[in-house]
Amino acid sequence: MSTGADRSLSEVRFLTVAEVAALMRVSKMTVYRLVHHGELPAVRVGRSFRVPEQAVQDYLRDSYVDIA
Numbered sequence: 001m002s003t004g005a006d007r008s009l010s011e012v013r014f015l016t017v018a019e020v021a022a023l024m025r026v027s028k029m030t031v032y033r034l035v036h037h038g039e040l041p042a043v044r045v046g047r048s049f050r051v052p053e054q055a056v057q058d059y060l061r062d063s064y065v066d067i068a
Helices: 004-010 017-024 028-036 053-063
Strands: 014-016 043-045 048-052
Touching: 014 017, 014 053, 017 028, 017 048, 017 053, 028 048, 048 053
Parallel strands: none
Antiparallel strands: 014 048, 043 048
């Protein structure tokens, strides 16, 4: 039996650290720091990390600073 959580997890798009770095226009080390400090959620796959695309969008939205 499939639950709503199962369906939503199957729809999650995971990004590599390199893809996140390119998207955010920062270094891979910056992404690793965000992950290790808990500011950007990630899943560990072997020795690699995968970051949900929505988490990157949420991080950028929440970090936005309006300078007026």
